[in-house]
Amino acid sequence: MTLQVVWTQTARLDLLEIIRYIAERSPGAARTIKNAIQAAPQSAAIAPYLYRHGRIPGTREIVVHPNYVVIYAVETDRIEVLNVLHARQCYPFV
Structure with a gap:
């Protein structure tokens, strides 16, 4: 089964x-x-x-490119994209 991918407003920004x-x-x-x-x-x-x-419990990380990381959480019915970071950015406290 494929889960739905939902982007948070923060991740979109x-x-x-x-x-x-x-x-x-x-x-x-x-x-x-x-x-x-x-x-x-x-x-x-x-x-x-x-x-x-992920560095924060309950999250996971996809290294898309050496410089970019997508942070997401696995929910029962979806993947929730929480943040997109440049590797040199300070890690957010989701």
Whole structure:
């Protein structure tokens, strides 16, 4: 069974901020990273426990690119994307 992927408002804003920053320098790279980040949770929807445990209990992390991490939680009926971070950012306290 494939779970539904739900993005929190915080995660959507994180992604938007990252893409805007990259697009100022390289619109093509911004599209590539955006597509990769948006697609990453789909594999977690199929295999929710495939990725490593998060630094905060109850979360998991997908390293999308050496610089970007998607933080999510596995709920009974969905994957909830909580944050998208640059690897050098301070880890959020979800």
